[in-house]
Amino acid sequence: MKLNDAVFGALFLILAIAVVIASRAFPAIPGQQIGPGAFPTLVASILAVCSLLLIARGLRSGQRWFEGGAWLRSPRHMLRFAAVVGALLFYLSAAQTLGFIITGMLLMTGLLRAFGVRWMTTLLTAVAATLLIHSIFYKMLKVPLPWGVLQGVAW
Amino acid sequence: MDAYLLALKLVFDPYVLMVIAASALYGLVVGCIPGLTATMATALLVPVTFFMPPVPAIAAIVTASAMAIFSGDIPGALLRIPGTPASAAYTDEAYAMTLKGQAGIALGADVIMTMVPNRPPITENTSPAPMLAEVALKFSSFEYFWMVVLGLAGAVFIGSDSILKAVMSLMLGLLIACVGMENPAGLPRFTFGNNELASGISLIPMMVGMFAVSEILRYAADTAPEMKTKVAQVGNVFKGMWELTKRYKWGILRGSAFGTVIGIQPGSGADMASWMSYAMSKRFSKEPEKFGTGHVEGIIESGAANNSSLAGAWIPAVVFGIPGDSITAIAIGVLYMKGMNPGPTIFVNNPQDIYAVFLVFVLANLIMLPFGWAMIKTARKVLQISRSILMPTILLFCIVGSFAINNSVFGVVLILCFGLLAYLLEENGFPTAPAILGVVLGQMLEENFVTSMIKSDYSIAPFFSRPIAGGLAALTFLILFWPLLSWAWRSRRGAQRLADGTAG
Numbered sequence: 184m185k186l187n188d189a190v191f192g193a194l195f196l197i198l199a200i201a202v203v204i205a206s207r208a209f210p211a212i213p214g215q216q217i218g219p220g221a222f223p224t225l226v227a228s229i230l231a232v233c234s235l236l237l238i239a240r241g242l243r244s245g246q247r248w249f250e251g252g253a254w255l256r257s258p259r260h261m262l263r264f265a266a267v268v269g270a271l272l273f274y275l276s277a278a279q280t281l282g283f284i285i286t287g288m289l290l291m292t293g294l295l296r297a298f299g300v301r302w303m304t305t306l307l308t309a310v311a312a313t314l315l316i317h318s319i320f321y322k323m324l325k326v327p328l329p330w331g332v333l334q335g336v337a338w
Numbered sequence: 339m340d341a342y343l344l345a346l347k348l349v350f351d352p353y354v355l356m357v358i359a360a361s362a363l364y365g366l367v368v369g370c371i372p373g374l375t376a377t378m379a380t381a382l383l384v385p386v387t388f389f390m391p392p393v394p395a396i397a398a399i400v401t402a403s404a405m406a407i408f409s410g411d412i413p414g415a416l417l418r419i420p421g422t423p424a425s426a427a428y429t430d431e432a433y434a435m436t437l438k439g440q441a442g443i444a445l446g447a448d449v450i451m452t453m454v455p456n457r458p459p460i461t462e463n464t465s466p467a468p469m470l471a472e473v474a475l476k477f478s479s480f481e482y483f484w485m486v487v488l489g490l491a492g493a494v495f496i497g498s499d500s501i502l503k504a505v506m507s508l509m510l511g512l513l514i515a516c517v518g519m520e521n522p523a524g525l526p527r528f529t530f531g532n533n534e535l536a537s538g539i540s541l542i543p544m545m546v547g548m549f550a551v552s553e554i555l556r557y558a559a560d561t562a563p564e565m566k567t568k569v570a571q572v573g574n575v576f577k578g579m580w581e582l583t584k585r586y587k588w589g590i591l592r593g594s595a596f597g598t599v600i601g602i603q604p605g606s607g608a609d610m611a612s613w614m615s616y617a618m619s620k621r622f623s624k625e626p627e628k629f630g631t632g633h634v635e636g637i638i639e640s641g642a643a644n645n646s647s648l649a650g651a652w653i654p655a656v657v658f659g660i661p662g663d664s665i666t667a668i669a670i671g672v673l674y675m676k677g678m679n680p681g682p683t684i685f686v687n688n689p690q691d692i693y694a695v696f697l698v699f700v701l702a703n704l705i706m707l708p709f710g711w712a713m714i715k716t717a718r719k720v721l722q723i724s725r726s727i728l729m730p731t732i733l734l735f736c737i738v739g740s741f742a743i744n745n746s747v748f749g750v751v752l753i754l755c756f757g758l759l760a761y762l763l764e765e766n767g768f769p770t771a772p773a774i775l776g777v778v779l780g781q782m783l784e785e786n787f788v789t790s791m792i793k794s795d796y797s798i799a800p801f802f803s804r805p806i807a808g809g810l811a812a813l814t815f816l817i818l819f820w821p822l823l824s825w826a827w828r829s830r831r832g833a834q835r836l837a838d839g840t841a842g
Contacts, residue, residue: 184762184765185765185766186766188766191766191768195506195510198510198513202513202528205527205528206527209523209525209527210525212523215792216796217788217791217792217796218523219521219522219523219525219527221788222516222521222783222784222787222788223513223516223527223528226509226512226513226516227509227513229505229509230506230509230510230513233502233505233506233509234506236502237502237503237506240502252559252561252765253561254559254560254561257561260558260559260560260561263558263559264555264558264559266558267551267554267555267558267733268555268754268758270730270733271551271733271737271750271753271754271757272754274737274747274750275747275750275751275754278747279747283738287734290730290733290734291730291731291734294729294730294733295726295727295730298558298726298727298729298730299726300724300726300727304727308727308730308731309730312730312731312734313734316731316734316735316738320738320739320742324386324389324742326738326741326742326745327745328738328741
């Protein structure tokens with residue numbers, strides 16, 4: 184997915200201006216000329232100058248405004264891309280209630296199927312990988328991964 | 339001398355040795371799988387090192403990255419898929435040898451070359467220590483400010499297709515570092531009232547997102563068909579290596595000296611060293627017509643240059659905090675997280691730590707020989723693992739790794755955001771390593787800047803008038819304007835040649 188440099192320049196310019204405006208609102212420290220807004224303002228100013236240069240370069244280059252990669256024309260690859268993002272969103276929404284093990288297995292199953300792996304391999308990998316990662320982080324590194332609905336049978 | 343003994347004791351500890359062996363194995367396997375880069379291997383390891391003391395943590399990073407880079411040459415030779423941009427210089431040559439049934443010689447030359455040239459860093463680095471210590475005692479916030487700027491200036495040239503875009507990526511990183519209340523004023527900035535953001539954006543989820551999740555997204559969107567994994571049998575790896583080493587000794591020396599010099603220069607990475615070295619080898623060769631048809635000479639010389647420039651890049655990374663590539667940028671992040679801030683003061687305060695790091699480097703290269711040999715022998719099996727099975731597993735690993743840092747799902751939000759951001763930025767030619775370094779160094783830069791300004795009564799003169807600060811400032815500007823100078827010089831010479839051409 185390629186965008187014209189001018190688009191990125193404009194986005195960064197907006198970010199830089201927003202930072203400068205937000206920095207002006209920071210309260211000054213009494214008796215000091217250099218407040219908490221000074222450093223972000225300095226950085227944002229450099230970013231703004233670069234953004235203007237990039238906009239100029241983008242406009243002169245004659246580059247197309249939007250150039251979707253080959254994957255945006257292939258429904259299968261769009262699904263694969265969406266599956267990765269979806270897997271992360273699914274973990275965020277389900278991990279607390281379902282617990283790590285169930286969430287992990289469901290997430291792996293969905294993702295492996297989206298990548299075109301056969302059912303048998305999918306189920307084996309999902310179960311094995313989830314249990315392996317769980318034992319590395321929960322048992323060895325003592326990370327409190329959520330148990331969720333499996334709380335009663337926690338091991 | 340005590341520091342050396344302490345360093346020995348730090349490294350030859352059963353736990354550290356176990357970590358080195360495990361990360362060597364990990365690096366070799368991950369590096370060998372086409373499509374999994376050495377950078378990704380290193381980034382994935384960072385959450386695990388979070389739970390270790392400083393020395394084993396750095397040992398894990400150093401070992402895994404060295405192994406992954408070597409291992410990346412295996413699919414290069416057997417399948418013609420270069421593991422790193424640097425090994426692309428000799429991938430075609432090595433593959434041509436594989437087609438002739440000489441895969442063993444090509445890979446054997448590679449293993450030997452990773453061994454030979456990696457020695458110099460330890461001598462180069464330990465000898466100036468007392469002198470650096472002398473200098474470090476004179477350091478104040480002005481000098482530290484310039485040290486950080488120097489590191490950032492180096493970062494701009496990492497993978498610099500466009501210096502402008504690299505600078506913008508760096509500024510983005512510095513702005514991300516401003517989020518939270520860890521600033522000299524202790525004021526929550528850019529937090530949007532969010533409690534999680536008040537403590538700042540954690541570096542580890544950001545690195546995992548930018549280097550691993552973005553890689554998974556790129557794989558998902560990659561329309562090229564999965565490559566075939568028909569792999570040739572590899573013959574005896576070490577047969578005839580001694581003769582080759584003797585025959586091409588000048589090439590090896592030239593390659594490794596050249597690589598070290600290129601590697602030490604901030605920002606000019608291993609890819610430049612190996613491409614230039616391959617060309618140089620052809621230029622000086624007695625039989626240049628054989629190049630490109632499966633001739634081992636070019637592999638030897640540019641392999642040597644590749645590996646010694648990787649080793650060379652660690653010198654500015656550990657001594658000054660200036661990264662040579664994205665792997666050293668990650669390593670610098672780990673050094674800061676473990677309180678081993680790169681810079682001359684480390685030679686004063688904890689010299690044993692820094693010697694330990696270099697000892698690990700030597701050790702990693704020694705075990706490369708047996709481990710590398712075993713890896714080449716089993717490569718056929720590893721290359722058959724399908725990426726469609728690995729990528730989901732890696733994603734789950736990323737999730738747990740980012741959760742583990744603060745035991746909060748906010749880490750997962752971060753890897754999602756930074757994964758998408760890095761994917762989009764890289765698709766459009768913005769390098770991501772400068773952003774990482776901006777986040778690593780942002781807080782330190784601001785602190786030293788504000789402290790210096792207050793000390794100097796809001797005048798910028800002392801930034802240049804203090805002798806060491808002035809010297810560092812000059813060095814920074816030299817690095818920043820070096821491409822401009824060399825471009826001007828080249829275009830002048832080009833114009834002159836053009837003028838000569840028309841005259842004659």
